[in-house]
Amino acid sequence: MGFVAKRFGLFVAALFGLSILVFVALRILPGDVAAVMAGTNATAARIAALRTQMGLDRPLIVQYGDWLAGLLHGDLGMSAISGKSVASQVGARAAVTFPLIVLSLIIALLIGLPLGCAAVITRNTRLRGLFHALAIVGGAVPALWSGLLLILLFSRGSGLLPVLPSQGFPNNGWANFGRAAASLVLPALATGITAGAGIMRYTRAALGDAAQSQAVAMAMACGMTRRQALLRVGLRLSLPQLVSVAGLTFAQMVTGVMVVENLFALPGLGAMLVTDVGNRDLIAVQSELFLLAAFFLLLGLVVDMAHRVLDPRLKNASIGSGEVL
CATH class of the missing domain: 1.10.3720.10 (MetI-like)
Incomplete structure (x- = not known):
């Protein structure tokens, strides 16, 4: 059980680091996210309204906390283009x-x-x-x-x-x-x-x-x-x-x-x-990229566990090294 707990802990830590990476990567793109999503002909008032609507005028740590809380509850946000739930579309x-x-x-x-x-x-x-x-x-x-x-x-x-x-x-x-x-x-x-x-x-x-x-x-x-x-x-x-x-x-x-x-x-x-x-729907892209990357991590975890089951030598090596199972 120690091996499973350790791998699952690493998996959760990797997911947390991944969420930070995806969030920061989209925030350091050149230009304002709201301006990019509003289009080149948008007025300043339209950009400001979109920024407020999407919560982009709040501190980054608050934006990240809200997005992470939504992920934990299965809420991937709303598409700015279609107005539909990203989770339902995915x-x-x-x-x-x-x-x-x-x-x-x-x-x-x-x-x-x-x-x-x-x-x-x-x-x-x-x-x-x-x-x-x-x-x-x-x-x-x-x-x-x-x-x-x-x-x-x-x-x-x-x-x-x-x-x-x-x-x-x-x-x-x-x-x-x-x-x-x-x-x-x-x-x-x-x-x-x-x-x-x-x-x-x-x-x-x-x-x-x-x-x-x-x-x-x-x-x-x-x-x-x-x-x-x-x-x-x-x-x-x-x-x-x-x-x-x-x-x-x-x-x-x-x-x-x-x-x-x-x-x-x-x-x-x-x-x-x-x-x-x-369509420059970057909020939806943010959740979609996270889900794809999280799937890769989950697949790696499953393969790692399968190795443990299929190859008894790995278990014996862990017992020999003193790992408590």
Whole structure:
């Protein structure tokens, strides 16, 4: 329990430091935030009224305290452009972005794990060369380019095989589950193919190292074939590394899908952030940036805990060093 409490304490401290960093970063931008949000043709009276309305005329420490108190209660503030709650807008957009990320990660794992394992298991040098080429080419293809290619191939209206929608998301969201899921297939493939190539490289490297371990040699000495030893023993030894890779890939997809969302006209968090920055809705941007960064920290915490569960050597090392669990 000491390990969990220590990691959670660091997580909370990191969140606090992150909130200060985001708050200060937007306050040290050149010019007055109210003047930037009001626009270039705004009068002095309009700027002053907006500054008072948003509380920007109060001391910075008071502004930060109010914003932090709102975060603790789930209140992310109000959008100066739409007048709607930022929390409700983030919730609606997250219902598009996170299913897209999860689907992309599933596709990446379905591509990367089997091909990475096959690249190590096979003894055919030509197949190994093919797997190596696929990993390099797949990782070098930008998601934007693969998305355009998928649109040309499979989009309704302009594709050679028009089977999937390529633009937009249903207005009623996931109430129309089939249509909503179909609208995420092409963008998920565009993101998942590139990420899958990276997972394939990491899987090949991790399993290749495990193949040289004494555990795999012992399994083969006990009667397992090389293939069985690699899949049953080597893959289990590589699991902590692969969990880290999957976690990092998931985090990278949060920012990576922003380009894909704009290409496929999806109303996700990336499109929301780009729109709010373009509209100079800096108060909304402040909460959105904090939530994205907090998600990265949370994902790191989850991966750290998963390592603890999957690799008993970490627990034994802590016991040996005198940590009280």
